[in-house]
Amino acid sequence: MTAVHVPGTPVIEEGQLVSTSPATGTEAGRLPIASDAEVRQSVDRARAAGEWWVGLGFTGRRDRLLRWRALLAKRIEQLAELVHVEGGKPVADAIVEIVTAIEHIDWAARNAGRVLGPRRVRSRLILAEFSGHLEYQPHGVVGVIGPWNYPVFTPIGSAAYALAAGNAVVLKPSEYTPAVGQWLVDSFAEVVPEHPVFTAVHGLGDVGAALCRSGVDKVAFTGSTATARKVMAACAETLTPVLIEGGGKDAMIVDSDADLDAAAEACVWGGMTNAGQTCIGIERVYAVDSVFDAFVDRVVARAGRLTVGPEGSDIGPITMPRQIDVIRRHIDAAIDSGGRAVLGGPSAVQPPYVHPTVLVDVPEESAAVQEETFGPTLTISRVRDADEAVTRANALPYGLGGSVFGRRRAVAIARRLRSGMASVNSTLTFAGMSTLPFGGVGDSGFGRIHGEDGLREFGRAKAITRRRARSLLPSMTFERTPTDVARLVKAIKVMYGR
Numbered sequence: 230m231t232a233v234h235v236p237g238t239p240v241i242e243e244g245q246l247v248s249t250s251p252a253t254g255t256e257a258g259r260l261p262i263a264s265d266a267e268v269r270q271s272v273d274r275a276r277a278a279g280e281w282w283v284g285l286g287f288t289g290r291r292d293r294l295l296r297w298r299a300l301l302a303k304r305i306e307q308l309a310e311l312v313h314v315e316g317g318k319p320v321a322d323a324i325v326e327i328v329t330a331i332e333h334i335d336w337a338a339r340n341a342g343r344v345l346g347p348r349r350v351r352s353r354l355i356l357a358e359f360s361g362h363l364e365y366q367p368h369g370v371v372g373v374i375g376p377w378n379y380p381v382f383t384p385i386g387s388a389a390y391a392l393a394a395g396n397a398v399v400l401k402p403s404e405y406t407p408a409v410g411q412w413l414v415d416s417f418a419e420v421v422p423e424h425p426v427f428t429a430v431h432g433l434g435d436v437g438a439a440l441c442r443s444g445v446d447k448v449a450f451t452g453s454t455a456t457a458r459k460v461m462a463a464c465a466e467t468l469t470p471v472l473i474e475g476g477g478k479d480a481m482i483v484d485s486d487a488d489l490d491a492a493a494e495a496c497v498w499g500g501m502t503n504a505g506q507t508c509i510g511i512e513r514v515y516a517v518d519s520v521f522d523a524f525v526d527r528v529v530a531r532a533g534r535l536t537v538g539p540e541g542s543d544i545g546p547i548t549m550p551r552q553i554d555v556i557r558r559h560i561d562a563a564i565d566s567g568g569r570a571v572l573g574g575p576s577a578v579q580p581p582y583v584h585p586t587v588l589v590d591v592p593e594e595s596a597a598v599q600e601e602t603f604g605p606t607l608t609i610s611r612v613r614d615a616d617e618a619v620t621r622a623n624a625l626p627y628g629l630g631g632s633v634f635g636r637r638r639a640v641a642i643a644r645r646l647r648s649g650m651a652s653v654n655s656t657l658t659f660a661g662m663s664t665l666p667f668g669g670v671g672d673s674g675f676g677r678i679h680g681e682d683g684l685r686e687f688g689r690a691k692a693i694t695r696r697r698a699r700s701l702l703p704s705m706t707f708e709r710t711p712t713d714v715a716r717l718v719k720a721i722k723v724m725y726g727r
């Protein structure tokens with residue numbers, strides 16, 4: 230790991246994908262790029278491995294997955310260092326990310342049998358002579374395509390649940406973080422050495438596209454909404470089902486009875502952790518008029534204390550060099566349209582870093598409010614009341630997460646947010662609660678990872694009816710008589726006709 234490249238820009242050298250530290254340009258990883266044929270071979274091998282994996286049953290898979298999570302826990306510092314070097318985020322943020330992923334592996338492993346395993350389902354009077362049976366069978370091979378911003382948490386959010394459900398998984402990590410992806414599959418292979426149940430293919434976007442067309446039985450995609458459209462189009466060719474975890478522009482609402490210190494602390498964390506490169510990061514804040522000024526003061530004071538730099542800082546470099554242009558454009562657009570920077574501003578953009586920036590009085594039409602910025606920036610807007618805050622928060626096509634600070638009305642407001650998730654009096658916390666589903670609406674995608682819904686996402690419902698007695702009112706047979714039909718009509722009027 231000595232060669233120095235343009236910081237953060239992956240390069241291809243002799244068929245290898247070379248990832249680099251966005252802070253220093255030091256080489257972080259070097260992985261072979263998979264051809265289309267190799268992607269297909271990986272999927273074929275995974276299919277055979279998956280059959281063996283299914284044969285382990287829920288208990289056998291739980292044991293292996295728990296051993297994997299133990300390995301991650303034991304080596305957490307090593308993995309965190311790699312995440313830090315390859316993606317740029319502070320080590321402490323990497324630790325938090327990995328802890329969350331470990332929790333998800335643990336929960337998925339322990340609960341897959343209960344949620345997906347065979348069970349009896351109550352029948353109803355209309356078919357009382359049959360018993361009902363339900364189970365969720367694995368799809369086969371799940372292709373997981375992941376982004377760079379949470380290179381452990383996002384793939385594991387799909388992969389751990391897919392594996393627990395009995396699928397094999399082929400992962401295509403982001404070209405910015407292939408070494409982290411490879412670390413994950415290598416560590417899994419230590420506890421499942423028999424067959425390639427969880428493997429990775431590396432390369433640029435075309436390798437992700439090849440994975441979509443490789444014959445996988447489901448694709449779990451996490452990334453931008455623009456790429457999600459391409460993934461869906463590719464999967465449509467073969468009717469391959471997809472799960473889309475897309476982008477976001479999450480809003481936080483600060484109501485008049487909020488604890489403003491707590492709100493400011495959570496807002497700065499939710500907006501600026503991982504340098505704001507968080508799908509569920511807070512990017513827009515709507516604070517009601519009566520608390521607006523006091524809230525902005527508190528946010529500026531806290532955000533102004535954050536340190537920025539390569540090592541030991543609160544905020545690391547922007548991982549993707551071209552994202553800096555987006556962040557700069559949004560800050561400029563906010564200022565040009567009449568907004569004010571009460572912290573940071575255009576001068577905060579110092580590649581590869583962006584210093585905390587807080588913008589107020591920004592018109593809603595501005596790109597800074599409308600588009601995903603993915604930087605340590607916040608817009609804070611003054612609203613008349615919580616109703617106006619909800620209306621504005623819900624005005625974008627995105628709908629991933631959100632946050633509400635307040636007392637009396639906070640939960641009611643959270644329920645009205647057009648989003649898949651919301652946290653009351655905190656930010657981002659729903660991502661770490663393995664018992665809750667995670668996913669968005671609208672341009673933020675569909676389908677769910679995490680929790681019981683996340684397990685069911687990776688199994689297909691298999692319904693079985695079994696006769697347990699002779700039919701008293703035979704109807705689904707050509708042996709029925711007019712009398713049977715007449716009795717059926719009479720019964721149905723008694724049962725449902727009132």
Ligand code: NDP
Pocket residue numbers: 374375376377378379383401402403404405432433434435436437438439441451452453454455456457459460473474475476477507508509601629669673674
């Ligand atoms: P991208 O959409 O650029 O890339 C995501 C993944 O898709 C990468 O592995 C990428 O490979 C791959 N890819 C690129 N082109 C194709 C294609 N045509 N077919 C198949 N796969 C392809 O997203 P980013 O990596 O930039 O991640 C940031 C985005 O992810 C943000 O919008 C963020 O909000 C979102 N995100 C959503 C989350 C959620 O849970 N909803 C969680 C985390 C992030 P390569 O990198 O090689 O181009």
